[in-house]
Amino acid sequence: MPFVRDILNHNSLSIVGLEKNTGKTVCLNYILKRLNELGTHVGVTSIGVDGEQVDSVFATAKPEVVLYEGTHFITSEQHYMKRQTVSVLEYVDSHRTALGPLVTARVLVRGKALLSGAATTGILRTQIEQLGSMGVDLTIVDGALSRLSLASPTVTEAMILATGAAVSANVKQLVSKTKFLHNLILLDEVDSDLRERLSVIPSGLWAVDDDGLPHDLGIASVFLIDRSEQDILRYGKTLFASGAVSDRLLRILAAKEKGITLIARDFTKLFITPEAYVEFTRRDGRLMVLQRSKLIAVTLNPTSPQGFLLDSASTCHALADALQTPVYDVKKI
Amino acid sequence: MKIKELIKQDAGFQYIIDSMELMSAAGRRKMLNTEFCADADTLRAEWQRLDQAIQATKEFKFKKPYIDLRHCLMCLHDLQGTLASLANHTALNEVELFEIKNLAQMAQTAKGAIAGLGLAEFLPIPDTTEVFALLDPDHTGIANFYIYDSYDPRLTPLRRELNALQTSEGDPIRISELLALQNEIQNEVCLRLSDQLHPWTETLVTTLEQMAYADFLLAKADLALRWELTRPEIGDTIEYKGLINPRLKERNEKQNLRYQPVDITLQPGVCLITGANMAGKTVLLKSVGTAQMMAQLGMYVPASKAIVRLLEGIVTSIGDDQDEMNGLSSYAAEIIKISDILRTCRSHEMLVLIDEPARTTNPVEGKALVQSIIKILNTLNSFTLITTHYSQLGADCRRLRVKGFVEDMSDLPLNPQNINRFIDYSLTEDNSDDVPHEALRIATILQCDLEMISLAKKMMNEE
Numbered sequence: 001m002p003f004v005r006d007i008l009n010h011n012s013l014s015i016v017g018l019e020k021n022t023g024k025t026v027c028l029n030y031i032l033k034r035l036n037e038l039g040t041h042v043g044v045t046s047i048g049v050d051g052e053q054v055d056s057v058f059a060t061a062k063p064e065v066v067l068y069e070g071t072h073f074i075t076s077e078q079h080y081m082k083r084q085t086v087s088v089l090e091y092v093d094s095h096r097t098a099l100g101p102l103v104t105a106r107v108l109v110r111g112k113a114l115l116s117g118a119a120t121t122g123i124l125r126t127q128i129e130q131l132g133s134m135g136v137d138l139t140i141v142d143g144a145l146s147r148l149s150l151a152s153p154t155v156t157e158a159m160i161l162a163t164g165a166a167v168s169a170n171v172k173q174l175v176s177k178t179k180f181l182h183n184l185i186l187l188d189e190v191d192s193d194l195r196e197r198l199s200v201i202p203s204g205l206w207a208v209d210d211d212g213l214p215h216d217l218g219i220a221s222v223f224l225i226d227r228s229e230q231d232i233l234r235y236g237k238t239l240f241a242s243g244a245v246s247d248r249l250l251r252i253l254a255a256k257e258k259g260i261t262l263i264a265r266d267f268t269k270l271f272i273t274p275e276a277y278v279e280f281t282r283r284d285g286r287l288m289v290l291q292r293s294k295l296i297a298v299t300l301n302p303t304s305p306q307g308f309l310l311d312s313a314s315t316c317h318a319l320a321d322a323l324q325t326p327v328y329d330v331k332k333i
Numbered sequence: 334m335k336i337k338e339l340i341k342q343d344a345g346f347q348y349i350i351d352s353m354e355l356m357s358a359a360g361r362r363k364m365l366n367t368e369f370c371a372d373a374d375t376l377r378a379e380w381q382r383l384d385q386a387i388q389a390t391k392e393f394k395f396k397k398p399y400i401d402l403r404h405c406l407m408c409l410h411d412l413q414g415t416l417a418s419l420a421n422h423t424a425l426n427e428v429e430l431f432e433i434k435n436l437a438q439m440a441q442t443a444k445g446a447i448a449g450l451g452l453a454e455f456l457p458i459p460d461t462t463e464v465f466a467l468l469d470p471d472h473t474g475i476a477n478f479y480i481y482d483s484y485d486p487r488l489t490p491l492r493r494e495l496n497a498l499q500t501s502e503g504d505p506i507r508i509s510e511l512l513a514l515q516n517e518i519q520n521e522v523c524l525r526l527s528d529q530l531h532p533w534t535e536t537l538v539t540t541l542e543q544m545a546y547a548d549f550l551l552a553k554a555d556l557a558l559r560w561e562l563t564r565p566e567i568g569d570t571i572e573y574k575g576l577i578n579p580r581l582k583e584r585n586e587k588q589n590l591r592y593q594p595v596d597i598t599l600q601p602g603v604c605l606i607t608g609a610n611m612a613g614k615t616v617l618l619k620s621v622g623t624a625q626m627m628a629q630l631g632m633y634v635p636a637s638k639a640i641v642r643l644l645e646g647i648v649t650s651i652g653d654d655q656d657e658m659n660g661l662s663s664y665a666a667e668i669i670k671i672s673d674i675l676r677t678c679r680s681h682e683m684l685v686l687i688d689e690p691a692r693t694t695n696p697v698e699g700k701a702l703v704q705s706i707i708k709i710l711n712t713l714n715s716f717t718l719i720t721t722h723y724s725q726l727g728a729d730c731r732r733l734r735v736k737g738f739v740e741d742m743s744d745l746p747l748n749p750q751n752i753n754r755f756i757d758y759s760l761t762e763d764n765s766d767d768v769p770h771e772a773l774r775i776a777t778i779l780q781c782d783l784e785m786i787s788l789a790k791k792m793m794n795e796e
Contacts, residue, residue: 077428084512086492088479089431094358094410103428108479109492110499111512 002328003297004034007138007158010294012128014156016143018181021166023301023330028142029066030333031160035138036068043131043139045074046115047124047150064112065142071107072136074127076100076116085111090134095123104130115142121155128156151293152268158294161185162330163319164301165310171318174310179322180274182298184267189292198263199290201242207235208263214240222249233257244269247276250285259284266291298327334646337365339626343652344686345619346626348580352560353552356406359413359541360548367549369629371643373567379631380564382455386554389450398449405443406548412436412541420534424524431478433530433537434468437461438476440540447547456547459536467529480519484526487518553632562633568640571599571621571684571716575637578620582635585753593758594637597621597733601682603710603717605728606760608735609771613758614720615651617735618686621718622647625684644716648674649686663693671706678715685710685717692722704728724768734763738771752778 007013013031015024028044035042044067067073067085075083077092077100086109093102099116118124128139141150143162151159161181168174189195194212205219215235219225222241225232225248232239233256240263241249250272253260262280264270266289280287300319302310312329319327340346355361370376393399415429425433444458469475470483482488495511498504530537556562560579575594585592595617606614624634628641650670661669667690674685690706691699700723707728710717736757773793776786 077426080428081426086479086495086515088477089427090477092410092428092431092435101428103431105479106477109496111495 002326002333003160004031004038006296007031007035008038008040010138010157011132012139012141012156012158013296014141014143014150014159015162016148016151016159017162017164017166018178019164019166021301021305022162022164023299024143024162025065026301026330027160027162027299028140030330031140032066032068032071036071041070041072041135041137042068043072043074043128043134043136044115044142045124045127045131045139046117046142047119047121047144047147065115066110067107067113068110069107072104072131072134073107073113073115074102074104074117074131075114076102079114079116080105083111083113085109085113091130102127104134117141121149121152124150125155148268152266153291153293154266158296159185160296161298162301163298164330165304165308166301169304169306169308169310171310171315174315175318175322176274178298178319180277181267182295182323182325184270184272184287185293185295187264187267187287187289187292190263190288190290194263195290198240198242199265201240203242205232206240206242207232208238208240209235222246225249225252233260237261239263241265241269244271245287247272250276250280254280254283254285257283259286261286261288263288263290265289267293295325298323298325299330299333300327301330303331334369335365336367336369336626336630339369339647342622342647342649344622344647344649345578345580346623349556349623349627349632352556352579353549354555355548355552356403357409357411357545357548359409359411359545360406360552362411362413363542363545363549364552367630369626369646370631371629371645373643376567376629376631376643380633382550383553383557383631383633384564385452385455386550387557389452390551390554390558393450398446402443402446402450402547402551405439405446406544406551408435408439409541409544409548410435411545412537416534416538416541419527419530419537422527422531424520425527425530426523427479427519430468430523430526431476434465434478435476436537436540437465437468440544441465443544443547456543456550458543458547459540461533461536461540464530464533464537467526480522484522485518488515491515491518557633560635562627563636563639565624565628565634565636565639565641567643569642570640571597571625571642572640573597573621573624573634573636573638576620576624576639577635578616578623579635581616590753595620595758595760597760599716599718600731601714601716602712603707603719603728603730605707605726605730605732606718606720606735607722607732607763607768608720609737609769610775611752612735612737612756614735615688617758617760618649618651618688618718618720622649622684622686642716644684645681646677647684647686648677649688650674650690651686651688664691667691667693668702675706675709678710678713678717681715683715685715687717687719689720689722696723699723700726722768725766727766732763732765733760734769735759736761737769738774 015028017024032042076097079099080103085107087105087107089103089105091104095102118127131139141156143150150156163178167177197214201214203220205217205222207215207217209215217232237259238261245264253262300316302312302315316327316329340350353364410432412432415432418425440458440461447453447456447458468478470481491511491514498508574596576597577594582592606617608614624636625641625647627634650667671687671690677683678685691702703721703723704726707730711730736759739755739757773786773789
C-alpha cells in the first residue's frame with residue numbers, strides 16, 4: 001500500500017495534474033479505497049467541476065469517484081442530484097455556483113458521485129475548515145484541468161502530483177516537463193524568521209537586506225518593474241516577490257547582476273518556463289520559497305486521451321530516476 | 334416608491350443603505366423593497382417597534398438571545414424560489430426540502446431568541462414545528478435531511494441489498510437497477526412531501542419574511558445607536574434642530590475636522606438657499622433629503638430634534654448627469670430632470686431638492702428659467718429647496734442664506750482641508766434679493782493663480 005500512510009499525517013491533501021487526463025481521479029479512487037480500509041474519516045471536494053462521467057474536452061470515458069460509508073463530500077446541487085449513493089445532506093451553502101449551491105453530505109451507502117466545488121482557493125480554504133469542524137480527519141481536494149493553485153501550502157498541507165502520457169507522448173519530454181515542476185515544488189525554503197517577516201507583506205516586490213529585514217522597493221507589481229528608475233538591488237541581492245513570478249522578472253534579474261536570490265511565496269506563484277529558469281540559474285540566480293509543499297507522491301497515467309499508451313514500467317523507471325523519488329502507475333497501484 | 338428606486342438619486346441615500354449592517358440576503362431584499370411610507374399610523378407603529386428593538390439591543394447586545402438571533406439571521410437563506418415552487422405545486426428536490434427543514438428549525442430558535450429579547454409581540458414568528466416534524470420522521474431533532482427509510486417501506490430492504498452489493502462489489506447491473514428503483518421511490522417521496530408541505534406555504538413565506546424583517550429592524554436599531562439618531566415627530570412642517578449629514582460627519586471625524594449641525598424649518602412652497610461656494614448648500618439639500626428618506630422608511634433621523642411632514646416621495650436634481658454617449662449635455666440632462674419634477678409635483682406632494690438649476694447655460698436665459706421654476710413650485714404643496722448663485726431673481730419666496738465665511742480669518746495658510754474652520758454653516762433668514770459675492774475671495778484663499786484673480790478684480794471694478 002504505497003504512500004497512503006504518509007497522507008495520514010496531514011489534514012488536507014490536493015491531487016494536481018501536470019495536464020488534463022493525467023489520472024487524478026484514478027489516483028483519488030485508489031486513495032479513498034485504501035483510507036476506507038484504514039477507517040479514516042475522509043472529506044472530499046473538488047476545485048471547479050470534476051468527476052464528469054465523460055471528459056468534456058476530449059469526450060473520453062472518465063472514471064467516477066467512489067465514496068465510502070461515512071465519507072463527507074462537497075458538491076453542487078445539480079451533481080448531488082445525480083449521485084449513485086445514499087447520503088444525508090448536512091449543510092447547504094448560501095454561496096451559489098453555476099450548478100446551484102454547494103452542498104455537504106455524508107455517505108450512508110457506498111456509491112459513485114460527481115464532484116464539483118469552489119472556484120476559488122479562498123472558498124476552498126473555508127470548506128476544508130468546515131469539513132474539519134464536522135469531524136473529518138483528512139480532506140482531499142481533487143484538482144481540475146491543470147490548475148495548481150489548490151496545491152499551495154496555504155490551502156492544502158500535502159499534495160500528489162499526477163503526470164502521464166497526456167503531458168507528452170515522448171518519454172524524454174514527459175520526464176523533463178515533470179522534472180521541471182518537481183524541481184519547483186522542491187525549491188528550498190527560507191528560514192522561519194524570514195518567513196514570518198515576509199509572509200505578512202501583501203503585495204509588490206521587496207528587497208531583503210543582509211540582516212534579513214525587508215524593504216519596500218515601491219514597485220507595486222513585478223509587472224511594473226521596468227518602469228522603476230531606482231536600482232532594485234540597492235539593499236542587496238535578495239528579493240521577495242509577494243505575488244506572481246514571471247519569465248520576464250527572471251530575465252530582468254538575470255540581466256541585472258549575477259547571484260541574485262529571488263524568494264516567492266510558494267511554487268504555485270511561479271509562472272515560469274524552463275528556458276527562463278535556466279537563464280536565471282546560469283547567472284547563479286537562486287529561487288527560494290517561503291513555504292515548500294509537502295509532495296507525497298508522483299503518479300503516472302501511461303494512457304493519453306488521444307489513445308496511445310506508454311510502456312508503464314520503463315516510463316515509471318525513467319521518471320523515478322530523474323526525480324529521485326518513487327513513481328506509481330495509477331492503473332496498477 | 335421603493336427604497337431601491339430612491340437610492341438611484343444622487344443625494345447620498347446609498348450611503349445610508351450601505352451603512353446598514355444586515356446579516357442576510359433576505360434582510361437586504363426586505364430593506365430594498367421597503368416602500369416609502371406616507372401613512373402616519375404605519376410609521377408610528379414602526380418607530381414603536383424600532384424603539385423596542387433599540388431598548389433590546391442596548392440591554393442584550395453581548396448576551397445570549399441577541400447573539401442567537403444574529404446567528405440565525407446569518408444562516409438564513411433567501412428561499413423565495415423554493416417557496417414559489419412549493420406554492421406552484423412543483424415537486425421539491427432533496428436540497429430544497431433540506432432548506433425548508435432548516436428554515437423551520439431556525440425559525441423556532443429565532444422565536445425563542447426574540448422572546449428572550451422581549452420582542453415577541455412585535456416580531457411574531459409562526460410556529461413551524463409541524464413542518465420540521467414532517468421532515469424529521471425519525472425524530473432526530475437534527476436539521477440534516479435525506480429520504481429517510483421510514484418514508485417508504487420499500488427503502489429499507491432496497492438499501493440493505495444495495496449496501497451488501499456495493500460492499501462486496503457485486504453485480505453492477507443489479508446495482509444500477511436498485512439505484513434506479515431508489516431514485517424512483519425518492520422522487521415519489523419528494524412529490525408526496527411537497528404535497529404535504531403545500532398547505533404550509535403561507536406559514537413558511539411569513540416565517541421567511543418575518544425573519545428578514547427582524548434582520549432589517551435589528552440593523553435599523555443598530556444604526557440608530559451607532560449614529561445617535563432621533564425619533565421624529567409628525568407635523569405639518571419640516572423642522573430639524575441639529576441636522577447632520579452622516580456621511581460628511583464621518584469624513585470630518587476621520588480627518589479630525591469639526592462638524593457643525595444646522596437648524597432648518599421648511600414650509601410648503603419654495604425655499605431658496607444662497608451662500609458662498611463651499612458653504613455647504615449642496616450638503617444641506619442632501620441632509621434634508623436623507624433625513625426625510627430615513628423617517629419615511631421607518632428609521633430614526635440624524636438630528637437632535639425632528640418634526641417631519643409626511644410626503645409622497647423625494648425628487649432631486651443634484652449632481653451632473655452629463656452623458657456624451659446619450660448626446661445629453663449637462664444642461665439638457667438637467668432640464669429634462671427638472672421638467673419631470675414639475676410634472677410629478679403637479680399631482681403629488683413631494684420633497685423637491687434642486688441644486689443650482691440652469692448653472693450650465695447662459696445667465697440671461699438661465700435666470701429666467703430659475704424664476705419660472707420657482708414661480709411654479711411656489712404655488713404647489715410640495716416642499717422645495719433650491720440652491721442658487723443667481724441674484725435679483727425677484728421671486729416671491731422664502732430665502733435662507735448660509736452664513737458662510739466668518740470675518741475673523743487669521744492669516745493661517747488656508748487649504749481645502751482646514752477651510753471649514755472659517756465657515757459658519759448655520760442658516761439665516763435673508764430678505765435681500767442679493768447673493769454673496771465671494772468667488773474671488775475663495776479663489777484667493779485657495780491660493781489660485783494670482784494673475785487670474787487680480788485681472789478678474791480689475792474687470793469687476795471697471796464694470
